[in-house]
Amino acid sequence: MGAREATETLLMWASVGGGPAVLCDVLRLLRAKRARIGRVLYLMQAEGMPLPAKADLGDVELEQVFVPLSDPTHHTVIHEAVRARVLPRLRSLDGVLHINVSAGTPAMHAVWLVLHAGGAFPEGTRLWSAQRPKHGDSRIDPVEFPIRTYLAEIRRGAAANPSEAQYDPDCRSAARRYALETLARYARLPRAPLLLLGERGTGKTRLVETFVGHLKGRSNVVTVPCGTLDPNLAMSQLFGHVKGSFTGADKEHAGFLAQAQGGVLFLDEVQDLEARVQRQLVRVLQDPKRRFRPVGGTEEKEASAEIVCASHLSLEALRARLDTDLFDRVSLLLVEIPPLRECREDLREDWQRVWREARSSGELPQDAPWNGAMAQALGKSPLSGNLRDLQRLALILMARATGGTGGRWLEEGLAEWQALQARFEAVERKDVQGEGDLGTGTWNERVEAFKQRLARAAHNEHGSYVAAAEALAVSERALREHAKGKKE
Numbered sequence: 001m002g003a004r005e006a007t008e009t010l011l012m013w014a015s016v017g018g019g020p021a022v023l024c025d026v027l028r029l030l031r032a033k034r035a036r037i038g039r040v041l042y043l044m045q046a047e048g049m050p051l052p053a054k055a056d057l058g059d060v061e062l063e064q065v066f067v068p069l070s071d072p073t074h075h076t077v078i079h080e081a082v083r084a085r086v087l088p089r090l091r092s093l094d095g096v097l098h099i100n101v102s103a104g105t106p107a108m109h110a111v112w113l114v115l116h117a118g119g120a121f122p123e124g125t126r127l128w129s130a131q132r133p134k135h136g137d138s139r140i141d142p143v144e145f146p147i148r149t150y151l152a153e154i155r156r157g158a159a160a161n162p163s164e165a166q167y168d169p170d171c172r173s174a175a176r177r178y179a180l181e182t183l184a185r186y187a188r189l190p191r192a193p194l195l196l197l198g199e200r201g202t203g204k205t206r207l208v209e210t211f212v213g214h215l216k217g218r219s220n221v222v223t224v225p226c227g228t229l230d231p232n233l234a235m236s237q238l239f240g241h242v243k244g245s246f247t248g249a250d251k252e253h254a255g256f257l258a259q260a261q262g263g264v265l266f267l268d269e270v271q272d273l274e275a276r277v278q279r280q281l282v283r284v285l286q287d288p289k290r291r292f293r294p295v296g297g298t299e300e301k302e303a304s305a306e307i308v309c310a311s312h313l314s315l316e317a318l319r320a321r322l323d324t325d326l327f328d329r330v331s332l333l334l335v336e337i338p339p340l341r342e343c344r345e346d347l348r349e350d351w352q353r354v355w356r357e358a359r360s361s362g363e364l365p366q367d368a369p370w371n372g373a374m375a376q377a378l379g380k381s382p383l384s385g386n387l388r389d390l391q392r393l394a395l396i397l398m399a400r401a402t403g404g405t406g407g408r409w410l411e412e413g414l415a416e417w418q419a420l421q422a423r424f425e426a427v428e429r430k431d432v433q434g435e436g437d438l439g440t441g442t443w444n445e446r447v448e449a450f451k452q453r454l455a456r457a458a459h460n461e462h463g464s465y466v467a468a469a470e471a472l473a474v475s476e477r478a479l480r481e482h483a484k485g486k487k488e
Contacts, residue, residue: 001347007096011038014103022103026130029139039055044064045072079111099112128141183335194212194308197318197337209307220260225267229273236255240294247298261304265307265308276325282323339384455479455480
């Protein structure tokens with residue numbers, strides 16, 4: 001058998017009543033269409049269904065896939081079963097996939113079409129409808145179903161980068177589904193600023209770089225972590241500068257906004273921009289042509305760039321940190337990305353994607369480990385770090401699996417993760433509630449204890465002592481001293 005023959009796969013339900021004969025007929029008809037099927041994924045509703053003889057299959061490999069259905073006429077039952085039992089098996093396919101959609105109930109036919117329209121199958125998948133009329137010869141016809149949804153658009157982008165952990169747009173939890181559907185609607189609007197809010201670790205950056213960029217049809221996404229901008233050079237870093245505009249400007253610099261020409265400028269943690277940069281950004285946003293003036297320049301330039309902002313702060317806290325005009329403009333379209341603890345129905349699939357991205361050795365299992373203990377641990381954990389908690393779990397398990405710890409690596413790794421989670425959660429509670437109590441001793445000693453808590457909490461909320469001092473109208477030196485437990 002040639003290499004091409006071995007890579008083409010047929011996927012179909014076992015026909016109740018006609019099973020083996022229908023399968024063999026489909027294989028014969030597809031050969032006549034020049035398909036070279038080397039493997040069949042044969043979906044069986046019940047164990048013990050009849051199979052074709054090996055002689056009838058020839059050199060075609062038959063793989064039985066048991067997919068129990070409580071009701072083969074119920075679309076949701078079929079859809080969930082196929083997602084859980086069939087789609088994971090298709091990730092490793094490296095050749096053409098053929099699907100015979102005609103075997104089974106009408107509801108089964110519909111599910112194949114829905115999944116195909118949503119981009120659930122590998123690129124290049126071909127759908128077929130085999131007919132066995134009472135009179136005349138059997139035939140098989142291609143099914144042309146060109147309808148595409150935003151699910152298909154996003155999945156095509158994800159398929160191009162299979163090693164990256166990305167949210168499945170066809171998610172199970174209501175909270176995430178609402179957020180992603182809203183994001184899909186908003187992302188299609190040209191020249192409309194977009195604001196994403198969500199806790200740290202909810203994957204906002206990955207969503208913008210994949211989901212938003214793909215839906216806007218702009219592959220060039222320039223990501224700017226605003227907290228990393230040099231306060232003295234932020235204007236130049238963002239808007240560029242002309243040669244000679246300041247000491248050290250020995251050549252012209254384009255800036256991030258110009259680099260995002262024709263693409264997306266993503267301002268991550270936008271609240272960390274200093275005040276004068278925020279004011280300049282207001283000028284860019286209020287101009288439909290996105291005009292801006294580089295530092296030292298006398299003429300304005302245009303940047304055909306979409307602007308997306310994100311923050312881990314609440315809407316109220318972000319409003320207090322941003323220039324009023326800037327807040328009004330970036331918050332016109334708001335999407336809140338829910339934390340993982342509100343999307344536990346998606347946890348197993350999130351875990352699978354995180355595992356695949358973190359998997360660094362062929363010795364590690366391709367499918368993420370899963371058992372009752374892990375399901376219970378993830379179901380109870382507050383997951384305050386969101387995807388980072390899953391990344392920590394993956395790395396711990398991988399370290400134990402490759403570290404020669406024996407057959408108990410999963411059990412021991414899960415226990416290690418739970419112990420670490422408890423420590424991180426204790427730190428998180430202290431950040432929210434304040435460290436310890438209000439101290440002991442005199443009134444002044446207790447006031448100093450409170451100031452220390454306030455200084456540390458402000459630093460955590462605002463990301464730096466500079467930003468915290470500006471928000472609290474206090475000197476940076478005083479804030480640092482109080483955080484150390486010393487008087488100014």
